[in-house]
Amino acid sequence: MPPHTQPPPKPTNKTPNNKHAPALTFALAGNANVGKSVIFNQLTGSSQIIGNWPGKTIDRAEGTLNFEGHNIKIIDLPGIYSFSTFSMEEIVSRDYIALEKPHAVINVVDASVLERNLFFTLQLIEMHAPLVLCLNQVDVAKNKGMLIDKDKLQTALGIPVILATAIRGEGIYDVVREAVKVATHKQNPPTLKYRQPIEEKINQLQQLITKENLDLQYPPRWLAIKLLEGDSEITPLIANKSPPIVETSKQIAAELEHNCQEPCFSLIASERYALANQITATALQQSERTNTLSDKLEWLTTHKIWGYLTAIGVIAGLLLWTFFIGNTLSGIITNVLNFIYPVDPTLTTELPLLTILLNGLWGGFSAGLTLIIPFVIPFYLLLAFIEDSGILTRVAFMMDSAMHKMGLHGKALIPIILGYGCNVPAIQACKIMETRRERLLAAFAITFAPCSARTLILFGMVGLFVGIQWALLLYVIDIAVIFALGRIAMKAVPGKSTGLIMELSNFKLPSLKVVLKQTWTRTKSIIYVVFPIYLVGSTLIQAAYALNILSPLSEALAPLTVWWLGLPAFAGVLLILGTIRKEFVLIGAVAILSTTNLLVGFTPVQLVILALVAMLYLPCVSTIAILGKEFGWKAAAIISVANIGAALIIGGIAFRLISLFVPV
Amino acid sequence: MTKKLTQDCIKTIYTLTKNENYASNEKITQKLNLTTTNLTEILQELTQEGHINYSPTNGSTLTQKGLREAQKITSNRYRLTKFLNHTIHNKNKNDKTQPQTPPQSSSNPPACSNNSANCVLSNCENCLKQHPQGFEEIGKHNKNLTSLYELKAGKTAKISSIRGERKILQRLLDLGLTPGTQIKVAKIAPMGGPVEILVRGSKLALGQNIAINIFVETPKETPPPNEV
Numbered sequence: 001m002p003p004h005t006q007p008p009p010k011p012t013n014k015t016p017n018n019k020h021a022p023a024l025t026f027a028l029a030g031n032a033n034v035g036k037s038v039i040f041n042q043l044t045g046s047s048q049i050i051g052n053w054p055g056k057t058i059d060r061a062e063g064t065l066n067f068e069g070h071n072i073k074i075i076d077l078p079g080i081y082s083f084s085t086f087s088m089e090e091i092v093s094r095d096y097i098a099l100e101k102p103h104a105v106i107n108v109v110d111a112s113v114l115e116r117n118l119f120f121t122l123q124l125i126e127m128h129a130p131l132v133l134c135l136n137q138v139d140v141a142k143n144k145g146m147l148i149d150k151d152k153l154q155t156a157l158g159i160p161v162i163l164a165t166a167i168r169g170e171g172i173y174d175v176v177r178e179a180v181k182v183a184t185h186k187q188n189p190p191t192l193k194y195r196q197p198i199e200e201k202i203n204q205l206q207q208l209i210t211k212e213n214l215d216l217q218y219p220p221r222w223l224a225i226k227l228l229e230g231d232s233e234i235t236p237l238i239a240n241k242s243p244p245i246v247e248t249s250k251q252i253a254a255e256l257e258h259n260c261q262e263p264c265f266s267l268i269a270s271e272r273y274a275l276a277n278q279i280t281a282t283a284l285q286q287s288e289r290t291n292t293l294s295d296k297l298e299w300l301t302t303h304k305i306w307g308y309l310t311a312i313g314v315i316a317g318l319l320l321w322t323f324f325i326g327n328t329l330s331g332i333i334t335n336v337l338n339f340i341y342p343v344d345p346t347l348t349t350e351l352p353l354l355t356i357l358l359n360g361l362w363g364g365f366s367a368g369l370t371l372i373i374p375f376v377i378p379f380y381l382l383l384a385f386i387e388d389s390g391i392l393t394r395v396a397f398m399m400d401s402a403m404h405k406m407g408l409h410g411k412a413l414i415p416i417i418l419g420y421g422c423n424v425p426a427i428q429a430c431k432i433m434e435t436r437r438e439r440l441l442a443a444f445a446i447t448f449a450p451c452s453a454r455t456l457i458l459f460g461m462v463g464l465f466v467g468i469q470w471a472l473l474l475y476v477i478d479i480a481v482i483f484a485l486g487r488i489a490m491k492a493v494p495g496k497s498t499g500l501i502m503e504l505s506n507f508k509l510p511s512l513k514v515v516l517k518q519t520w521t522r523t524k525s526i527i528y529v530v531f532p533i534y535l536v537g538s539t540l541i542q543a544a545y546a547l548n549i550l551s552p553l554s555e556a557l558a559p560l561t562v563w564w565l566g567l568p569a570f571a572g573v574l575l576i577l578g579t580i581r582k583e584f585v586l587i588g589a590v591a592i593l594s595t596t597n598l599l600v601g602f603t604p605v606q607l608v609i610l611a612l613v614a615m616l617y618l619p620c621v622s623t624i625a626i627l628g629k630e631f632g633w634k635a636a637a638i639i640s641v642a643n644i645g646a647a648l649i650i651g652g653i654a655f656r657l658i659s660l661f662v663p664v
Numbered sequence: 665m666t667k668k669l670t671q672d673c674i675k676t677i678y679t680l681t682k683n684e685n686y687a688s689n690e691k692i693t694q695k696l697n698l699t700t701t702n703l704t705e706i707l708q709e710l711t712q713e714g715h716i717n718y719s720p721t722n723g724s725t726l727t728q729k730g731l732r733e734a735q736k737i738t739s740n741r742y743r744l745t746k747f748l749n750h751t752i753h754n755k756n757k758n759d760k761t762q763p764q765t766p767p768q769s770s771s772n773p774p775a776c777s778n779n780s781a782n783c784v785l786s787n788c789e790n791c792l793k794q795h796p797q798g799f800e801e802i803g804k805h806n807k808n809l810t811s812l813y814e815l816k817a818g819k820t821a822k823i824s825s826i827r828g829e830r831k832i833l834q835r836l837l838d839l840g841l842t843p844g845t846q847i848k849v850a851k852i853a854p855m856g857g858p859v860e861i862l863v864r865g866s867k868l869a870l871g872q873n874i875a876i877n878i879f880v881e882t883p884k885e886t887p888p889p890n891e892v
C-alpha cells in the first residue's frame with residue numbers, strides 16, 4: 001500500500017453504519033460523447049461500450065476504484081445536455097446528483113466544444129454539486145487550433161479544472177486526486193451570477209424559498225431558477241409544500257416575460273449561454289486551423305454522391321471483409337481440427353451414450369470454432385472500428401429523408417446499424433429516439449437487422465456452400481425487407497414523427513486500443529457464455545435426435561417446412577432451436593448431420609431458403625425478452641408474429657421463384 | 665361558390681392567424697377583394713364543412729380539418745413556387761393589401777416577409793404537419809426574416825426566432841440555439857434532408873421540419889468585389 005499522503009477520508013454521514021460500503025462516491029457527468037465511458041473504463045477496469053455517437057450510455061453504470069487508500073465508487077451517468085427534464089436520462093441524472101449527493105461530481109467536458117459543454121457545467125454549479133471539471137479531449141482541441149488557459153477557466157468558474165486526454169490516460173488520475181480533495185475538504189460551492197434583471201428575480205425568489213424552509217433536498221437558488229423556468233417536475237413539488245411560492249414565482253415570471261418580451265425558459269437559457277460564452281472567450285484562444293483529415297472525410301461522407309457510395313461501401317466492406325477473413329480462418333481451423341479428430345459418425349456403435357456425448361461435444365466445439373469464431377471476430381473488429389470512427393452520425397445525416405419514409409428520422413439508423421452486431425443492445429440504444437412510437441418502429445426494424453448470428457448463418461450456410469454472391473444477395477433482400485416492413489409498420493402505428501436534432505460527432509482515426517478492447521469484450525462473451533451453450537445444446541440435439549424425440553416435431557412442422565418452404569423435414573427442429581440463439585440453426589444442422597459439410601443434408605437452394613427464413617423468422621429469446629422489457633409483452637408478441645409471418649411469406653415465395661429457374 | 669374562392673379563403677385565414685389569434689372579416693375581405701355578404705356566405709359554408717370556427721365578434725380560426733386543407737392547398741402551391749418563385753413573388757407584391765415591407769436588396773433570394781402570402785407558400789408545407797396550436801415562439805419575429813432551411817451552404821446568419829413545441833424549443837435552446845446566436849450553414853443533405861449547422865463550436869444536424877421553423881436574419885449582402 002502506498003504511504004498515505006493525504007488524511008484518510010472523513011467518515012461520511014450518509015452510510016455511517018455500513019462499514020463495507022465504499023467510502024467515497026464520485027459521479028461522472030457531462031454531455032453525450034465527451035469521453036465519460038473511456039474515463040469510467042480506465043478508472044474501474046470495466047468494459048462499458050465506447051462509441052463515437054451521442055447517447056450510448058443509457059443506464060447508469062457503477063464500478064469501484066481503489067485510489068491511494070480510498071475506496072471509491074464511480075457512477076457513470078448518462079450523457080445529457082441540460083437538466084430540463086425532457087428525457088428520462090435528464091431526470092435520472094438530476095435526481096442522482098441532487099438527492100443521492102455523491103461526494104464529488106466529475107464534470108467531463110469536451111474541450112473542443114467548450115461553450116456548449118459549459119452550459120451544462122453552469123447548471124451543475126447551480127445545483128451546488130461538489131465539482132471537478134475534467135477538460136477532456138485536449139488533443140482534439142489542439143488539432144482544431146484551440147488553446148485553453150486552465151487557470152483562467154478555473155478562476156472564472158470557481159472550481160478546480162484538470163486537463164486530460166482520456167484516450168491516452170493522461171490526466172485521469174489527477175482528476176481523481178482532485179475529486180478526493182473536493183470530497184474530503186468540503187468547500188462552499190461557488191455561485192455564478194447572471195445579469196441584472198434576471199439575477200434580481202432569482203434572488204428575490206431564492207430568499208422567499210429560504211425563508212419558507214421547504215425542507216427539500218435541492219438548493220434554494222436552483223429551485224428558484226427552476227420555478228422561473230416553469231419546470232414541470234419541480235413546480236408541482238413546491239406547490240405541494242407551499243402554493244404561495246408558486247404563485248409568486250408565476251407573477252415574477254410574468255413580469256420578466258413582460259419586460260423582456262420573451263418566455264422565461266428561453267431567457268434563462270440565453271442567460272446561461274451568455275455566461276458560458278463570456279467564460280469561453282476569456283479562457284480560449286483560437287488560432288487558424290488547417291484542413292485536417294477529418295474535414296476531408298466529412299466532405300466525402302456527406303457528399304451527395306460519394307456520401308451514399310461510402311455508406312454502401314462501408315457496409316459491403318464490413319461483410320466482404322468478414323467473409324474473406326472468416327473463410328480463411330475457418331479453412332485453417334477446419335484442417336487443424338480434422339487432423340486432431342476426424343469427424344466420424346460411425347465410430348464406436350457399441351457405446352451409444354458415449355458416442356452421442358463425444359460427437360455432441362465435439363460437434364458443438366468444432367462448429368463453434370470453425371463456423372462462429374472465425375467470422376465473429378473480424379466482424380466485431382470492423383464494427384467497433386466503424387462505431388468509433390464517427391461515421392454513424394454522418395450516415396444518419398445523409399439518410400434522414402429516407403428514414404422519414406419509415407416514420408423515423410435519421411438518428412434511428414444508428415441503432416439499426418448497431419443491430420448488425422446484436423439486436424439486444426441495439427434495441428436498448430433505441431432510447432436515443434424521442435417518442436415511444438419512434439422507439440417502437442426502430443426496434444421493429446432492428447428485429448429484421450441481420451445481427452452477427454444471422455450473418456454467421458448467411459456466411460456459414462450460404463457463403464461457404466453456395467457462394468458469397470448469394471449471401472450478399474440475401475443481405476440486400478434483408479435491407480429491402482426492413483424498409484418495406486418499416487413502411488407498413490409506420491402506417492399501422494399511428495402518430496406523428498418528430499424531426500431530427502442530433503449532434504454530429506467528429507471524425508477521427510479510431511483508437512486501436514478502444515477497438516481491440518471492444519472486440520475482445522464482445523468476443524469474450526461469446527467464448528465464456530455462449531460457447532458452453534453450444535456444447536451442451538449440440539449434445540442435447542444429438543441425443544434427442546438419436547432417441548427420435550425430435551421426429552414428431554419435425555413431422556408436425558412438415559407442411560410448413562417441406563411443402564411450403566421445400567426444406568428437409570428436420571429443418572423445422574433447427575428453426576425452433578434457432579429461437580434460443582440463431583446460431584443453433586447452424587450448430588443444430590452440424591449436430592444432426594454429424595459433419596460440418598452441410599451439403600450432405602441440404603441442396604444449395606435449401607440452404608438459401610433456410611438461411612433466408614432463419615434470418616427473418618423470429619427474434620431470438622434474448623431479443624424477445626428485451627422487447628418485452630422495453631415495450632411490454634403485447635408489443636413483443638406482435639413483433640414476433642409479424643416476424644414469423646414475414647419470414648414464411650417471403651421464404652415461400654422465394655422458394656417458388658427459385659424453383660422456376662433452378663431444378664431442385 | 666367557386667372552389668377556388670373557398671380555397672383562397674382558407675389560405676387567407678391561415679396566413680392571417682399566423683400573426684393574430686383570429687382572422688377578422690375585414691382583413692379577409694380586404695385580402696380577397698370581396699363584399700361582406702359574399703364573405704359571410706363563404707364563411708358559413710366553411711363552418712358547415714367543419715373547416716373553420718367562426719365567431720361574429722372575433723373572426724375566424726381554422727379547425728384541424730381546415731388546417732389540413734390549408735396544408736394541401738399550400739403544398740400544391742409550394743411545388744408551383746419552386747418553378748415560378750419569382751412570378752408569384754411579384755404577383756403577391758402587386759396585390760398590395762397590407763403595408764408592404766421595404767424592398768430587399770435585389771440580390772437576395774425572395775425572402776420571407778412574415779405577412780406576405782409568399783411566406784405560406786415557401787415555408788409552411790412542413791410546419792403545418794405539426795399541431796400549430798401547441799406551438800410556442802421564442803425570440804423576436806420581426807420582418808425580413810428567412811427560414812434557416814432557405815439558406816445556402818456556407819451562409820452565416822443570426823437566429824431571430826424559433827417556433828415549435830415547447831419540448832423542441834427547449835432542446836434547441838439547450839444545444840445553444842438561443843435567439844441572437846450566430847450560426848453557419850455547413851451543409852444541406854440531398855433530397856430534402858437535414859441541414860448541418862455550426863453553432864457555438866459544435867455541429868448540429870437539424871431535420872427539414874425543424875430547420876424550417878427557425879427564422880434567421882441574414883447579414884446585409886455586401887456588394888460583390890468589383891467585377892468588370
Ligand SMILES: Nc1nc2c(ncn2[C@@H]2O[C@H](COP(=O)(O)OP(=O)(O)O)[C@@H](O)[C@H]2O)c(=O)[nH]1
Nearest residue numbers: 033034035036037038050051052137165166167
Ligand atoms: N482524441 C480523443 N478522443 C477521445 C478522448 N476521450 C474520448 N475520446 C473519444 O470520444 C468518443 C466518445 O467517448 P465515450 O467515452 O464513448 O463518450 P461518453 O458518451 O461520454 O461515454 C470515443 O470515440 C472516444 O474514443 C480523448 O481524450 N481524445
